[in-house]
Amino acid sequence: MKLKNISVASYLTLIYLFFYIPIGVLIIYSFNQAQYSLLWHGFSWRWYQELFADQSLWLAVWHSLVLGILSSSLATMVGLFAAVCLYRYRFFGRQLLYGVLFILILSPEIVMGIALLILFSLIKMPLGFISLLMAHTTFCIPFVAVTAYSRLVSVDKYIFEAAKDLGANDWMTLTSIILPLLWPALLAGWLLSFTLSIDDVMISYFVVGPEFEILPLKIYSMVRVGIKPEINALCTVLFFITLSCIVMYQLLLRKKT
């Protein structure tokens, strides 16, 4: 029994090491003084200082933040309404709505990217901030809808009947019952959307314009040139931003029980 436990524990450790060693190495080397060496040449903030001095990079960070905040807010709104509709109404095309949300989650990102590229070019919409905003909002909606819907299902349904009996209309139900009960799920959905938006490469790659550079694509173009300590530093920053969103998301989800 002991031997079995040891072998299980070492197997788990190996997989965790597999997950975290590359990221750990990336973070450690972002603090390495030397540019090309694998050897440790002493701790340094040098690469971070270079990042801070890079104006174009700051612009990309700013663009990504604005895009992330706006698209996740829009997605939270549409996703909430989608969840409420699916939960409360029986309407024509309800199954289709499920289907569309399901397709959006499962469809290959590259297909969605080219699909939106074709749409935007047909309606002659210039690629840039607006096209990115539409794209990001769309791929975030199903994730908010799923998070909100699964919370709605666990709400005592008599609350809605009681509200109706007491004369509340649907707008009042939304503001005084659904929002107060669902805010942790909505915030969780928002954080998840923000993470998806700020990390997205595949869809953004097709709908981005030359005037509006965003962080993940900037990283992608830097990475294609080769390995550099500045990229390590930048990836470290982005990793910690998304890491904190994920941890908050998980904490909020747990709050519901």
Place this chain on the structure above:
Amino acid sequence: MKQDSSFRSFSLSLVWIWLVLFALLPFALVFVAGFLSHDNDQLLSLPVTLANFFQLHHSLYLRIFEKSLWMAGLSTLVCLLLGYPFAYAIARIQSPIKHFLILLVIIPFWTSSLIRSYSLIAIVKTKGLLNTLLISLGIISHPLPILFTNTAVLIGLVYNLLPFMILPILTNVEQLDNQLIDAARDLGANRFTTLLRIILPLTMPGILAGCILVFLPAMTIFYIPDILGGAKSVLVGNLIQDQFLIAQNWPFGSAISVVLTILLALLILIYWRSTRGEEQEWP
């Protein structure tokens, strides 16, 4: 009540307008574009044709499809073999640190796979960590050339997609009824029989879900072959990307996407069929 119907029509139309405009319409456009002709002045033009699909029949493209299927299948298999025991062991842990251990799998699930792919370069490059380690352990005498090979792409795919295999299986194993396992033991089944006849069939939905979640992206994440595989490694995702942004042949790119989507949809359909009868649940 008047306001109730106003809420209903507002929310329904908001949701439908958004999804029709930015989800259904674009997907329909890809389908239509696959049947249009390529023209140097216009990205898409008439007449309607099947030529793009016939062009796919060309051995070059068939090879790319074949290679992608092979790479995706192989990475799914490796993920399953690595992930199943891992997920099973985690699900069986009775300890307060379990939540933390699961969180440690969720973090790579959601964080940028671009960053994680990039982080692999330092590990697999010629003078990277892996080679240094293997040489110092005396396992190899010369560094293995891994970076910019198919092996690197495979490592990249497994590294990025392993959490997508683990999480559905983990959820599935957690729902497993322990009494069934005990009953099998009582009735004289040994470990192997219990695994084969009880545990594997009962966790099949999790296995299938995991396989789909690994296989679908593995066919299309174009930046992993791009970063880790170098120029030699062209998969379906890279082919589509090239047709749209470099060769500017949108109809052909769309046709490839249509074929790819149909292929993947069939897989999902098989999954759906095999888990039918289970409770309808959100993914």
